[in-house]
Amino acid sequence: MDRQVVLPFLKSLEIAYKNLRVRFFRSMITTMSLVLAIAFLTFVGVTTDIINGMLDSGNTEAHQKLTQSGYDIDSVQSRMESDVKQRWIIMLSLLVCVVGIVNAQLMAVTERFREIGTMKCLGALDRFILRLFLLEAGIQGLAGAAIGAVAGCFFALLNAFFRFGTLFLTGFYWSDMAAAAGVAMGVGSLLSLIGVFYPAMVASRMQPVEAMRIEH
């Protein structure tokens, strides 16, 4: 006899999706810091693309605009310095974001101990629980990062338009923006998964009695 318990992938996806929908507010709060971080990341990326496009275009009008808004276009060094600074800020914001996610997910997981214990009594394996949490975080990551990327692009374009007028389009490629948004979405999903991993491990390894004894 085949003594295996199973949870088909599609079914786990369905459960994960329903879990997120039912706990919409909870999920939103968990995802909020991610949306902000990714929006920031995209904003910076797209803005850099726009400015580099204007610099590289050789268009004198564009260069004038840049100088007006405080860019030192001749100095390669200052360009690199600001790059490094930017990178640090981005790294920090992403780090803060991960910490935020871990924190929110730990709370979310604690709220669900009883549910986890019950599922284990019904025959769930550790890895079913782990998979559900990872799927939920993956969906959250994709959705949150998508929203963040769209917002980031939108504000980068808006910001560029107010600073440089239509000149910002010189040397700007939509494909670059799509690439920046794509990278941001990838990073976002990854961060979401990293953030949930530890809480999900803790949750999935709980013994059913331990999980159910905890009172809320």
Place this chain on the structure above:
Amino acid sequence: MTEPGNIVRVSKLTKNFKMGKMDVEVLKGIDLEIVKGQYISIMGPSGSGKSTLFNMIGGLDKPTSGKVYIDEVDISQLDAYELAWLRCRKIGYIFQTFNIIQVMTALENVTLPMVFAGMNNDDAVQKGIELLDVVGLGDRFQHKPFELSGGQQQRVAVARALANDPAIILADEPTGNLDLTTGEEIIKLLKRLSLERGVTIISATHDFKMLNVSDQVVWIRDGRVDKIEDRNELSISVGQIDDRG
């Protein structure tokens, strides 16, 4: 060595809990044999170790020493996969606090163990609806737990416990959070299932209403089996209880 027909056998079972540096002995050597198809009540005062015993029999917690055999299989020898299988297919659990998964509908709660057991979705849904019908909730399958009363939630739990036609239903104070009438209905339902389906029912309880339907009552006191009474011996002590209570 053992008589056939013992669905559960407990041998020299002990369980200690660590409380700081102290070891607290909660179960102090329990021996028990439970015959297939019976309705067993485990009675005893609060703190006597009923829930602890329940968890050991159900494979939810590990004994300190001693063995639990389900169908003559020593469950301490099972690996994680086999244990999950046992919980999924062999045993149905019912708890005092219902433990319905709050974010799922009644039907989803009932079908989840069938999904784990590998049943395809359509069959699971059909069987789920049938089971909810059996427990008298045929028209409520789309309801979320918070839309159901305590009694109705416990019925969902009973239907869920039956999902994979288990040999054993373990119930830890199934009527503990219910009022008198609702509790009585749940007891009747369990009794009917044990008669109709031949499920072995093992129920830890304070509830003397349970005694009327039990084939056997195991009295636990202070981590030991105090006495085991069969149905025919019961009336005497029940009389005493009624006098007292």
